Every structure is written in structure tokens, then in C-alpha cells.
């Protein structure tokens with residue numbers, strides 16, 4: 001069930017079975033309620049469940065049902081415990097006996113908003129599932145659980161109040177508004193406009209995911225001009241050079257270096273080299289080595305070039321790269337002639 005497609009495919013397959021072979025096996029007076037691969041059956045008292053189970057399991061060898069019957073008028077289904085009182089049903093949050101109450105510790109290194117979000121999420125589940133009869137007991141259980149995780153009591157009471165408000169407003173909204181969730185924000189404005197007279201609200205899922213942030217971007221066109229570059233400044237007094245990179249314009253960056261030298265900013269390697277060796281940098285022979293719009297790639301290349309070059313006493317770059325690896329980086333080895 002790990003893939004995003006799994007639930008969709010499971011639903012499709014189960015619907016295929018339900019409208020086809022299962023329709024002939026499950027009697028009409030049996031209530032069949034399914035959530036993905038969990039089914040709740042309501043049957044007459046003397047119904048032979050085991051015979052039905054055997055018949056269902058014969059249909060498709062890969063779909064094998066296990067059976068759980070109610071015990072003492074109660075039956076867990078998904079995260080709900082259902083209780084039967086005469087003709088009435090009552091509901092309570094169901095926890096597996098193996099539940100270990102490992103949620104989030106108050107002193108864990110998470111943002112306070114995350115911690116509050118977890119508490120509200122769990123309270124909200126209680127509000128959603130529990131009958132009035134069981135709500136208080138469940139809220140008490142939640143509070144006790146988070147107290148053992150060192151959450152302050154006032155915060156938990158506050159979260160519960162907030163949850164009650166959220167629950168109330170969501171119930172009021174549910175009667176009037178329906179949401180249409182789009183996987184992209186493209187065209188959403190047009191759709192919102194078209195649906196303005198209906199009670200449908202258009203909601204867009206964010207298009208920026210962690211994957212977008214971390215995957216390597218492919219740049220079809222290089223940044224024109226002298227922006228996003230790796231450069232070198234030779235020393236006029238020895239054969240050492242300074243290697244640097246900037247996302248901004250090279251001329252701006254060089255002006256900053258010259259400003260640092262004039263004002264003796266000792267965090268600048270050009271300044272420390274001058275102070276130590278009494279050498280001046282050769283500003284006329286500054287050279288643009290590589291243009292690379294991707295910041296991470298640029299930093300890596302800068303590091304590789306620094307570590308393969310006789311530089312002045314400057315920062316060695318982001319990380320250590322062995323000379324063998326440097327020779328495998330085409331752009332760096334071209335610059336370094338290796």
C-alpha cells in the first residue's frame with residue numbers, strides 16, 4: 001500500500017469484483033460497506049458468515065478475506081470501535097492493543113506549530129469519531145497521553161478548545177460548501193471564476209514538493225552575461241590565485257573584493273594574503289572560469305577547482321573532494337588541465 005496509486009488500483013479492482021462475481025455471492029439483505037480493502041458487513045443474526053467467506057475467497061486467489069466477528073456487541077473497523085446497544089450504535093476511537101502512545105515528545109526538536117498540530121489532529125479524530133457518550137473519556141485519554149510526553153497542561157486545554165472550534169466551523173461549512181481539490185494551480189483562477197455561483201470551492205494542492213526542491217534542475221539555457229559564475233583572481237606577486245563563486249554579477253563581486261582590500265576587511269582572503277605576503281591581487285586579469293546557474297553544482301565545481309589549484313590561503317570550499325574525483329568532473333578537470 002506504499003505507492004500513491006495503490007489505493008486507486010485496489011478500489012478499481014474491488015469495484016470490479018463487487019459489480020461482477022461478488023454480486024452473485026453476497027445476498028441482497030446483507031449490508032456491505034467497504035473502505036479500500038476493509039469491509040464491514042451487517043448480516044441477519046443467523047447468517048452463515050463462514051460459508052460466505054469461503055465463497056468470496058474462491059473467486060480470486062490473490063484476494064483472501066479474513067474474518068472478525070463482533071465480541072460482546074463491539075467490533076473494531078478501521079480506527080473506530082463500534083458498539084451495539086439494542087438498535088443503537090455508538091462509536092469510539094479504536095487503538096490496536098499494540099499501540100504504544102509514541103507520538104511526539106514536547107522536548108523533541110520540532111517546531112512548536114508541529115507539536116500543536118499533532119495534538120489538534122488527535123483531538124480532531126476524537127471529535128470526528130466519538131459518540132457524545134465517549135468523547136469526554138477519549139479527550140481525557142489524549143490529555144493524559146500528552147502529559148506523559150511533557151506537554152504543558154494549559155497548552156493541551158487550549159488545543160482542545162481550538163479543536164472544538166475547528167470542528168464546529170467545519171460542520172457548519174460541510175452543509176454548504178464542497179471542495180474541489182486540484183493537483184495543480186494551473187487554470188485554477190479560471191475554474192474558481194466559472195464556479196463562483198456554485199457552492200464548490202476550488203482548492204489547489206501546492207505544486208512545490210520536497211522532491212522539486214532537491215532534484216537536479218536541468219537548465220536549457222545558461223544564464224547570459226556574467227551572473228552565476230566561478231572566477232579567479234591571480235596574485236600579482238606570486239603564482240597563487242583566489243577562486244570564488246557568486247550568483248550575482250561578477251563585476252559587482254569584484255568591486256566588493258576591492259572595497260574589502262581598501263578597507264582592510266580581514267575576513268577576505270585577498271586581504272589576508274596582502275597583509276601576510278605584501279602582494280597585491282592582479283585585478284586586471286580577473287577571469288570568468290565557468291558559468292553555472294545551479295547553485296549546488298556551482299559550489300561543487302568551485303570546491304573542486306579550489307582543491308586542484310594553488311590558491312592563496314582561502315576557504316577550501318564546501319567539502320573535501322579527493323583528487324581522483326576532481327579528475328572525473330569534466331568542467332573542473334578542463335579548467336585544471338587534468
Ligand SMILES: [Zn+2]
Nearest residue numbers: 235237238279
Ligand atoms: Zn601572492
